[in-house]
Amino acid sequence: MISTRLSSLRLAESICLLLILLFLSGCGQKPESTTITFAVGGAPAELDFWQVLIGEFQDRTGIKVDLLRQPTDTDLRRQGLITSLKAGRSDPDVFLMDVAWLGQFAASDWLEPLDTHNDLDLDVFFEKVLNLADRYQGHLIALPVYVDGGLLYYRQDLLNKYGFDKPPQTWSELLRYSLVIQKGERETNPDFYGFVWQGAQYEGLICNWLEYAGSNAGGIVFEDGRIILHTPANVQATQFMHALIHIHKVSPPNTYTEMKEEEARTFFQQGNALFERNWPYAWALHQSEDSPVRGKVGLAGLPHFSVGPSVSTLGGWHIGISKHSDAKQKSFEFMKFVLSFETQKRLALELSWNPGRRDVYTDQQVIAALPHFTRLRGVFENLRPRPNLPYYTLISQVLQRHLNAVLSGNSSATEALSAAEREAQTIVDRYAQ
Amino acid sequence: MRRSWLKTLLIFTGVAFMLAFCLVPFLYMVVVSFSTTPEFLTPGVPFKFTFDNFDAVLVGQSLHFMDYLRNSVLLSLISAFCCVFIGSLAAYAVTRLPVPGKMYLLFLVLAVSMFPQIGLVGYLFKFMAALGWINTYQGLLLPYIAWILPLSLWILVSYFSQIPIELDQAGLVDGCSRWQILYKIIFPVAVPGIFSTFLLAFILAFNEFMYALMLTTDYRTRTIPVGITMFQGLHGQTPWGNIMAASVITVLPAVLLAIIFQRYIIGGLTRGAVKG
C-alpha cells in the first residue's frame, strides 16, 4: 500500500511539477533578438523577389532577416498578423499591410510610430497617400511600398474602328460607347460586352462602388458618430451599376456572382470586352506576349458623373514595424532599404508594382520599360481611401452584402442602402467611445 | 429465388453507391496530385502525368509542408500518448476504486465533450498570450490533451469495466500496488482498448483545426490542417497540384490506418459514442 501511495503521489507530483515548470518557462525574458522577422505574402515570384532582396540586405548590413511567408489571400494575411500582434509576439518585427487595415492596426496601438526617425525623406512619397493612410493621430505609422488605384482599360483599336477619338470622360459617355460598339461587335462575337468590372460579393465590390459613388459626389460619410450611406448621390450611383447589368446589359450577367479582378481581366484579355475597370497590375498581363489584346489596350482615369470628379479607390500595401518588436532599430534599417529608390525601382521593373515613391515614376529606365507609369502618376493624385475606421472590415461586410443584393436584382438601391446604413450604424454604436 | 436475386442486386448497387460516395473525392485528390494541371476535365486539356507536385511539396522550402507535417505528427503523437496515459489512470480509478461522485465526473466529462470549441479558444488565446505560449508546442499540446481526454476516458472506461475485477484482487493478494496492477495486469489485457483509444486520440488531434488556427502564428508550430489553407496563389490562381499532393501525403497514413485498423477504430468510436 505504501508503494501505491508513493508511486501515485510521485506521479501526481511530477505532473504538477511539469505544469509549473512549463508555466515558469513562459515567464522568462527573451534575449534581445539579433535577427528580424519580415512577414510578407504573395505569389511565388513575389516571395522569390523578397528572398533575393533579403539576401542582399544581409550582405550589406550583416542583419539577418527571416522571411515569414504568408498566404496571398488578403484576409488570411490580416488574421495571421492580428493573431501575432494581439498575442504580443515579438515576431514578426516588420510586415506589409493592406491599406484597408491600417486604421485597425494603428488604433489598436500595434504599430511603432516612425516619426522619431528623422532621417526619413518623406517628400519622395505621394503626399496624398501619406495623409490619407499612413498618419494616425498625428503620427506616421506606416509607409507605402506599393500604391494601387482603380483604372479604366480600353480597347484603343475598337474606339478607332467606331470613330471615337478618346476614352470616355463620363459614365454616360462610357455607356454610349459601350452600347454602340457592343452592338457592332456582337455581329462577329456574340460573347462581347461593353464593360467589365468587379461586382462579386467581396472587398473589390466596395472599391468599385466607392468610385461610382465618389464620382457622383457621394460616398461613405462619417460624422459625429453617425454613418451615412443612404443619400441621393449614392442611390443614383448604385442604380447606375445595377442598370449596367440589367437595363443596358453592357456588363455580363455574371458580374454580381463571379467578377473579381482575375475574372474581369481574363474576360477583357480574351478580347470580349471594350472597357475594363481594374488595378494597375492588369497592364503588364494585357501586354504580355501571349495576350490577344497586346498592343490594343489604352489606359485612362475612371469616368465620372456630371457632378463629381473622377475617383480611384486607394489600394496597395504599406510597411510598418510592430510595437512588440524586439529589434526595432534593425527593422527600421530594413524598412529604409525596402523604401530606397533602388529597391522601389526594382519592384517596378521586376514585379511591375507601382512604387510608393514618386521619384521612380520619372526615372528614364522605368518609363522606358513601363510607359504607362507616366499616366499612373496623374491617377494617383485622385486617390480616394476607404473609410479609415478600425472596424472597417465589419462595415465592409455589411455593405458588400447589400450592394450585391442590388446588383443581383433582389433589392432596390434605396432599400439596400437604408438597410446597410442601419446595420452599419449598429456596428458604429458598438464601438463608439 | 427471385427475391434473393433482387436483394443481391440491391445490396450490390448500394455498396457501389457507398463506395463511390466515400471514395470519389479522395480519388479525385489523388488524380489531381499527379496531374500537370487541374484543368484536365475541361474539353481539350489532356491529362499529363507528373511527379512535380510531390517534388514541389517535399523539397520546396517555401510551402513549409515538411514543417507542418512534423508539427502535426509530433503534436498528435504526444497528445495521444498523454491522453491514453492520463485517461487510463482515471478510467482505472473510475472502474475500480472508491472515488466519490464518479458518476458526476463521467457526466461532467461527457458534457465537456459537447462544448463548442469557439467558447474556449478566445480565452485560451489570451491565457497562452499572457504566458508567452502562443506559437509554442506546449501552448497547443495542453489544450489538445484536455480536449481529447473526455472521449479517451469514455472509451477506456468502457473497456476497463469489462475486465474482470478478480484480476485486480489477485494482484492485490500478490502485494501489488494499484499502479502496478494497472500497468502489469490491466494494460496487457486492455491492449485492444488502449490501442483504439490511441488511434482515435491521434486522429482527433491530427484533424483539430480551431486551436491550431488561433494558437499558432507560423510554420514553427502550425499544423497541417491550418497550413494547407495557407497554400495560395496570386489573384485566385491556387496551386491545386501542390495542395492535392500535400493532401495525399497527409491523408495516406490516415487512410491506411483506417483500412488496416478499422476494427479498432470502429470499436473505439462505438464505445465513445454509445457506451458499450
Added chain:
Amino acid sequence: MPSRNLTSVSKSAAHELRTGCLFILPLVVFIVLFVLLPVLGTFINSMFQDVSFVGKRFYFFKNYEHLWSDPGFFKALKFTLLFILVSVPFELVLGLLFAMLLDQHIPFRGLLRGCVLIPWAIPAAISARTWELIYNYSYGLANYICLTLGLSTQPVNWLGTSVGAFSAVVVADVWKTAPFVAIIFLAGLQAIPRELYEQGRIDRANSWHMFFRITLPILRPVVIVALLFRTIDGLRVFDLIYVLTHGGPGGSTASVSHYAYMHFVSGDFGYGSAISVVLFVIAFVFSIVYVKVGRFSTEVL
C-alpha cells in the same frame, strides 16, 4: 496469508480513496485548467467591452444587447440552424443505409468498412480544400459531373452564390460525417438479436415491416445518440466553413462559430465571447431537449 490481506483491506479503504483521487487528479487538472476555466473566462469576458482598438472596460450585458440588434448574428444563427436542419437528416439516412449495407454478409466487409472510414479520418480542412477544387467553376469535378450527366446545361457557380455555397457546404459535411453515423448505427444493428428477425420471418413480415417494426424501434436510442452528436457538432461547425467558403459569399454561409471567430480576429474579444456564450447556451439547450425527449439517461447509461 488471508489475515494480512483482510486487515490491509479494511485499513486500506482510506488509501484506496486516496489512490483513486490521485489517479483522477491529472484528468481533473487538465479539464479544469484547459476547458472549464476557459469557459468561465469566456463568460466573464463577454461582460466586458474588450476591443483592441477601443480598450477594455466593464460592459455588463451590453454585448448581449448589441447582439440582440445585430442582423449579422441572426443571419449566422439562421444559417447554422438551417445547416443542421438540412444536413443532419441526410447524414442519418445515409448513415443508416451504409450501416445496413455494412451489416450484410458481403465479401471484403472489413475492407469496405475501412473505406467508409476514410472520409471521417481525413482532416476536415484537407477535405474542404478538395471540395473547393471539386466546386471550381470552370474545371471542377462537380460541374463536370453535372454537365456530363445533363443535370444542368450551364456550369453551376457553386461557391459564388448563396444557394450554391449552402449546398456545397451541406454536401461536404454529409460526406465527412455520414460514415461516422454509419459506424454508430452499425453497432446498434449488430446488437439486435437475430432471433427477432427469425421470428419476423416466421410471421411472414416483409423486409419493410421488419425494418419499421423491429430495426428502427430497437435502434431508437442509438438514433438519438447520433442525432445529439451530429446536432451539437453541426452547431459548432467551423473548419469546413473557414476553408471552403470563408463564410461567403458575403456572409451567407457564416456559421455562429465563424462569426465569433471573425470578431476575435477583428480584435473584438468581448463581442466574440458573447457570441460564443450564446452558442454554448444553445448547444446546452439542445442536449437537454434530446436527453429529455430520448430518455437518454435511463436507456443508454
